[in-house]
Amino acid sequence: MTKAKGRGLTRVPIIGQLRSYNRSWLRGDVIAGVTVAALIVPKNLGYAGIAGVPLQNGLYAAAAGAILYAIFGTSRQISMGPSSGLAAVAASAVLAASITGEQDVASFVAGITLASGILFLLLAVFRMGWIAQFLSRAVVTGFLFGAAIDVVIGELPKLTGTETTGSNPIQELWSWFGTLDDAHGTTVLVGVISLVVVFGLRAIAPRVPGALVLVVGGLLAAALFDLGAKGVALVGDVPRGLPSLQVPDLQLLWDHAGTVALAAVALVMIGFSQTAGDARTFAARHRYQIDINQESVAQSLANIGSGLFQGMPVSTSLSASSLNDRSGAKTGLASLTSGVTVLLTLLFLAPLFSNLPKAVLGALIIEAVVMGMMDFPEMRRLFRVKKVDFWIAIVALLGTLVFGVLAGVIIGIGLSLAWLVAVATHPEMPTLGRERGTQVFREVDTFPGDEILPGVAVVRFDGGLFFATADALEDHLREVIQANPELTGIVIDCGGINFIDSQGAAKMADVVTLCRDAGVNIRLTRLKPAPRVVLERDGVIEMVGADHIHGNIHRAVEAEQADAERGREGSSSGGNAGD
Numbered sequence: 001m002t003k004a005k006g007r008g009l010t011r012v013p014i015i016g017q018l019r020s021y022n023r024s025w026l027r028g029d030v031i032a033g034v035t036v037a038a039l040i041v042p043k044n045l046g047y048a049g050i051a052g053v054p055l056q057n058g059l060y061a062a063a064a065g066a067i068l069y070a071i072f073g074t075s076r077q078i079s080m081g082p083s084s085g086l087a088a089v090a091a092s093a094v095l096a097a098s099i100t101g102e103q104d105v106a107s108f109v110a111g112i113t114l115a116s117g118i119l120f121l122l123l124a125v126f127r128m129g130w131i132a133q134f135l136s137r138a139v140v141t142g143f144l145f146g147a148a149i150d151v152v153i154g155e156l157p158k159l160t161g162t163e164t165t166g167s168n169p170i171q172e173l174w175s176w177f178g179t180l181d182d183a184h185g186t187t188v189l190v191g192v193i194s195l196v197v198v199f200g201l202r203a204i205a206p207r208v209p210g211a212l213v214l215v216v217g218g219l220l221a222a223a224l225f226d227l228g229a230k231g232v233a234l235v236g237d238v239p240r241g242l243p244s245l246q247v248p249d250l251q252l253l254w255d256h257a258g259t260v261a262l263a264a265v266a267l268v269m270i271g272f273s274q275t276a277g278d279a280r281t282f283a284a285r286h287r288y289q290i291d292i293n294q295e296s297v298a299q300s301l302a303n304i305g306s307g308l309f310q311g312m313p314v315s316t317s318l319s320a321s322s323l324n325d326r327s328g329a330k331t332g333l334a335s336l337t338s339g340v341t342v343l344l345t346l347l348f349l350a351p352l353f354s355n356l357p358k359a360v361l362g363a364l365i366i367e368a369v370v371m372g373m374m375d376f377p378e379m380r381r382l383f384r385v386k387k388v389d390f391w392i393a394i395v396a397l398l399g400t401l402v403f404g405v406l407a408g409v410i411i412g413i414g415l416s417l418a419w420l421v422a423v424a425t426h427p428e429m430p431t432l433g434r435e436r437g438t439q440v441f442r443e444v445d446t447f448p449g450d451e452i453l454p455g456v457a458v459v460r461f462d463g464g465l466f467f468a469t470a471d472a473l474e475d476h477l478r479e480v481i482q483a484n485p486e487l488t489g490i491v492i493d494c495g496g497i498n499f500i501d502s503q504g505a506a507k508m509a510d511v512v513t514l515c516r517d518a519g520v521n522i523r524l525t526r527l528k529p530a531p532r533v534v535l536e537r538d539g540v541i542e543m544v545g546a547d548h549i550h551g552n553i554h555r556a557v558e559a560e561q562a563d564a565e566r567g568r569e570g571s572s573s574g575g576n577a578g579d
Contacts, residue, residue, distance in 0.1 A: 028329060030334075037338045042211040059350070060346075064314070065314030078324075079317050084373050089405055096404065110312070116303050117300045117305075124297045139415050146405075150400065155362040160176075190218075194360045271299060271314075279292070430460055431458065433458070456557055458490075459477070460493035461492060463497070465501075497528065
């Protein structure tokens with residue numbers, strides 16, 4: 001019975017948090033929840049605008065995500081809700097499926113949200129969260145950067161009161177430049193002021209909720225100056241009330257099943273990596289345990305709930321989660337408070353947003369994607385640390401711009417897998433030299449002044465020796481032998497080999513034969529127990545000889561030099577006897 005209760009608490013973590021709740025935490029949880037709600041309400045209006053769904057649907061998603069994650073998530077500081085990246089994926093799916101009409105778009109976005117939630121659940125059940133690791137950080141950085149540029153270009157017409165055409169962002173931008181002569185002056189003024197306000201506050205007062213200030217200011221300006229009557233476009237009717245349970249149009253989803261599947265995969269890949277990383281960060285900071293598998297369950301239920309209540313995709317919001325943490329959140333009660341506050345906003349304040357100028361909404365969206373998706377520091381870091389990763393990010397960025405966000409995800413996954421295969425099948429095999437006056441062996445490329453021992457080549461193999469890398473070892477050693485006619489021995493440093501499969505063992509036997517045919521001794525050093533067992537089973541250790549297996553490189557080199565010296569002495573003695 002006790003075990004069953006324990007499993008129940010694990011599946012519904014909020015119960016355990018409330019049972020051990022300290023009343024002194026209540027003030028911090030409530031303040032944090034209300035503070036985060038003040039941040040996410042205006043931002044989620046913008047995210048709904050990105051996805052192309054009615055503004056209230058962004059609030060539906062925010063409430064569902066916050067409440068369901070609070071109940072089923074194991075992180076006590078995470079704030080779950082829509083994000084700019086997920087909204088961009090949803091918008092791209094709508095575009096790819098050529099969905100039009102507000103109701104159809106809303107139903108389709110809710111459908112892909114529901115599909116992503118089901119996919120999250122499958123990953124949790126089969127414990128396959130590792131799949132999300134196949135999208136490298138460089139690819140995600142480039143993809144999000146490209147998606148942000150796409151979104152910014154799409155919002156420019158709202159700032160000028162014009163219409164654009166084009167099948168990709170480049171064409172849309174060119175079209176927008178062509179419409180500037182027809183720009184609406186008052187709309188441009190509202191858009192420019194909005195951009196200055198939201199970016200200016202971030203620069204000079206980053207702790208001030210710029211999105212909230214901008215929305216409130218925009219609503220006041222619309223009322224005071226009657227902007228609607230002056231030709232400034234307003235967002236239109238935002239109804240009061242709570243969302244109702246509604247299954248998305250299944251026929252619509254079936255008609256575009258390929259796009260739905262691709263979008264769901266993209267949402268899971270991006271959403272899981274964000275949530276898992278943030279959950280670990282807050283758990284380490286506050287010294288409690290999280291359950292990554294349960295995090296998948298929580299994100300699944302948050303997306304399923306959002307999809308069934310006419311919402312949009314949800315994931316971790318790092319800015320909201322950080323604010324939640326700074327404001328004193330100690331348990332999931334803070335996230336519950338945020339969700340309830342959003343519901344109260346829908347009940348009492350939603351119609352106020354009807355008079356929000358579209359130019360203000362456009363500025364809000366642009367700020368959200370520029371600051372949330374264009375990671376300039378990470379791009380600089382990639383360029384400085386590993387230029388290959390930087391160029392992978394650039395390819396992902398350009399692919400997203402030219403072919404669209406969904407295609408960018410496919411390109412990104414392809415790039416990640418190609419890079420993984422390239423790295424896995426081309427292990428490093430540096431030549432080692434001896435630091436003069438020591439027994440230390442180091443890479444010659446890094447330390448060119450180290451001593452290269454005559455007649456002995458020391459090679460380190462870095463990586464698993466398996467079907468994809470085995471040929472590389474044989475090819476490299478053949479090159480070493482051919483490049484050194486005076487070579488008498490090769491020492492393979494196996495310290496970097498942590499795995500050998502049957503093909504790798506067979507290839508090691510081929511290497512032994514190759515060396516013997518060339519008249520070169522082969523010695524293995526620093527061979528780990530697990531790989532050694534595989535080599536023993538395949539008879540390779542017997543082929544090499546137990547006396548040719550050494551604990552470190554220095555001993556192997558000494559043994560080889562001693563063998564070579566005995567060989568020379570034997571040759572010299574034999575020659576004298578013949579004379």
